[in-house]
Amino acid sequence: MDAILDAAARILERKGLDALTTNAVAALAGVSIGSLYQYFPGKAAILAELIRRERLILLTGIDRIAHAPGDSLKDDVCSLIRIAVAHQLLRPALARALEYAEATLPLGPETGKLTNEIVRYVATLLERHGVSKVMEAAHDLVALAKGMIDAAGIAGESDQRVLVDRVCRAALGYLEYPGSIRQGFA
The missing domain is CATH 1.10.10.60 (Homeodomain-like)
Structure with missing residues (x-):
């Protein structure tokens, strides 16, 4: 197999x-x-299983961060982003092909479950750092990171360091912006 x-x-x-x-x-x-x-x-079953395998790799990395938190919110958020960026850009052609294939396969419930798992991991980390409206913030950060990382992958970006920096700044800016979920971070 x-x-x-x-x-x-x-x-x-x-x-x-x-x-x-x-x-x-x-x-x-x-x-x-x-x-x-x-x-x-058939082909669809191969693609679906390959998507599942790649998702498991991503979740394993996220799980490591969730169970070994850093010293600050910034460290934790940027660690999660580094994992997501590395996953996307490690094999960018594969990631792009699987994202396209995923849209054509009946994986909606599985995709929703994966998103919910990632949101729960992010919420756990945010809660440790005193972020209010934890679930709202976690959903927003996951969507923000996924959108930026997927767009970079589609555009063919390959510099992980630059992409991590951009996504971290956006995520931390969201958390720090006055009137948002949390004013300031440790």
């Missing part, structure tokens, strides 16, 4: 979504088409 998913990821990175066929995946994975169909009934 891993060989099939790895082969699919390589095809997506090298040739794009249109080149992804079950025959191409089986050939690159070194398995028969019959073996592939034992695990995956």
Whole structure:
């Protein structure tokens, strides 16, 4: 199963979504088409499982930060952003292809669940630092970071450091802005 998913990821990175066929995946994975169909009934199932695998990688990184908080809100927020940016830009062609594929697959409930898990992690960190309206702030920060990071990936940006800096400044500016969720941070 891993060989099939790895082969699919390589095809997506090298040739794009249109080149992804079950025959191409089986050939690159070194398995028969019959073996592939034992695990995956078709291209959509391969894509869905690849999306799930990438999501798990992202959640694992976020979970590490949530269970080992830093000394300040700034440290925690920027650590989460570094993980999200690294995940997006580590394999940018794969990330772009999977984001496009995700929109065509019936993964809405799973996507909602993932977003809710990430929001809960962010809310836990914000609460530790005395942020008020924790759930509202967590939803806003997740949306802000996702929007900026996805747009950068689509635009082909590759400098993680620059992107992390921009997203951190936006997120921390949101938290610090007078009249917003929290006036000032530690």
